[in-house]
Amino acid sequence: MVAIRKGDAERFIEAPPAHVFLFLVHGSDAGLVRERALRLAERRVDDRRDPFQFVEMNGDAVAADPLTLLDEANTVPLFGGRRALLVETGAKAVAPAVEKLLAAPPRDCSVILTAGALRRDAPLRKLIEGAKDGAAIECSPDSDADVNALIDRTLHEAGLAISSEARALLQAALGEDRLMSRSELQKLLLYMHGRKRIEPTDILEIVAHASKSAADSVMLDAFSGRMRAAGADFDETLAQGGDPTLLISNALRYALSLHRGRIGGGLMTVKRGGFFAVPDSVIEAHLKLWPAPRLAALIETLRAAQGRARAHADMARVEAARALMTIAHGAGR
Structure with a gap:
């Protein structure tokens, strides 16, 4: 099949064609990617909460051994029925595994791959868009x-x-x-x-x-380029039970709001993004410190870090620390 057009995506997900067993859900909106992937799984199994019917796989494992995906797709459920696999590919090269899958399509098993934004010439995207029993759905931020x-x-x-x-x-x-x-x-x-x-x-x-959580000192120190202070606040926040994935999400939300403000919206656009508790002087300083192109690049970096942290909870702390260091370095240019 070809790529599913944005206007047709919701209708396609509600009733995916029976002959399509391989799906690629990708794009810059990680939340929408995840939501649509799970909805596809729900259309193909009776109970997504049943571990015999629905299995999530690690992109690292699939990339390391391309036969892993084929073996899992051909596993017969203990009590019969249909199965669905969800593979969060991240940045891993899973095309070899997908090629093997297309050469020997499984019976009664759907395979759903998720990824970040992919260029039209990306190997995985080209492979699935060109397959007669595959479909690719791109997810961009909501209009x-x-x-x-x-x-x-x-x-x-x-x-x-x-x-x-x-x-x-x-x-x-x-x-x-x-x-x-x-x-x-x-x-x-x-x-x-x-x-x-x-x-x-x-x-x-x-x-x-919400802004009291989002505009904590960890994030603001990082966007101000105060790396040492951000590091100390980061350690203290996690010691008190803070969620490292939430820190990345908060930083991403702030970067998105700053970007909107920088390209023409100004101070109030940033505050309406959920940052009414952040002092005007701090936001104005960040708007001057961060040019729009640098914010755009940071947004992509943070989206990727957020995706990895959600996919691998044991690495969330490392991903959050790296993200904060990237922000602080960017502010110090």
Whole structure:
């Protein structure tokens, strides 16, 4: 098959063709990649929570031994039925394993590969887009229309109304990562329990609460180039039970907001991204310190680090430390 067009992706995922067993879900929105990959798995097995039906595999293992994927895909479930495999490829070269799989397609098993943003000429993307029983779905950050649709769907299901001013504030805080957007909406639903209409003060309360976590000293020190202070804060945060993956996500959210602010939105664009608790002087200093091209490069680095940290929890601390060092070095240029 060919690459699935963005406008057709949701319809395709709801009812993937029966003859397609190999899927590549890739793109810069790691949250949307993960969400769509899991939805595909749910379409192909009876119960995704059943470990005999649904298995997640490590891209390192598949790259190290290409036969591993073929063997797993041809494993017969203990109680029969269909199976699905999910492989987070990361930056690993899994094309040889995929070639073996295409040469000997499994029975009753779907294989879903996830990856970051891939160029059109990337070997894995070309391989799957050219396969008659494969399909590739690209996931880019949500557009304003996508965010509005997500807000409408979520609030409709919860039976909530929202004022136009509150909607504008909410939309400004969402959109760069699907899982982050869903997380923020779930926090809003919990906050609104027992009430029927969302007002601007409700959005500001939720955003301000989130910013107290997102705008901690670890992140701000790193973006200011204070490497030693960021390192000390990092160690203290983890010693108190902090989540290293969350530190990366917070840094990514801040970098995205700074980038939007740097290319024309200014101070208030950054604050509406969930950083109302960060002093204006700090944000203004960061806007001057970080040019848009450097922020764009940092965003890709942080997205990759976030993906690796989610895929390999035991390496999350190392990934977070590296990410903070990268930020601090970038600020010091």
